[in-house]
Amino acid sequence: MFTAVLLFMVAGLAEIGGGYLIWLWLRESKPLSYGIWGGIILIAYGIIPTLQSFPSFGKVYAAYGGAFVMLAILWGWLVDKQAPDRYDIIGGLICLIGVAVILWAPRSA
Numbered sequence: 001m002f003t004a005v006l007l008f009m010v011a012g013l014a015e016i017g018g019g020y021l022i023w024l025w026l027r028e029s030k031p032l033s034y035g036i037w038g039g040i041i042l043i044a045y046g047i048i049p050t051l052q053s054f055p056s057f058g059k060v061y062a063a064y065g066g067a068f069v070m071l072a073i074l075w076g077w078l079v080d081k082q083a084p085d086r087y088d089i090i091g092g093l094i095c096l097i098g099v100a101v102i103l104w105a106p107r108s109a
Contacts, residue, residue: 009067011045012067016075021041046085070095073091
């Protein structure tokens with residue numbers, strides 16, 4: 001379980017970080033190197049979820065989507081200095097509960 005959570009966090013940070021670098025390049029006139037590094041990081045993001053042990057692509061990406069929501073809220077708070085309000089936090093927690101249900105709910109074969 002620890003490995004799964006760690007991989008979701010690394011994938012989320014790669015997606016957000018890579019996208020952020022491209023945002024800075026295109027929207028804030030940062031050097032081309034920002035865009036190149038952003039693209040490289042986004043390629044890594046595409047690879048990281050394949051390291052998950054779950055057999056279903058759809059479940060991995062559905063669960064990742066929930067984890068991504070919470071990571072995006074935290075990124076906005078820590079990097080963009082936009083503090084989340086209680087509805088952001090409640091929504092993020094609901095997403096994390098959804099992740100847990102998708103990945104670890106007991107199922108029959």
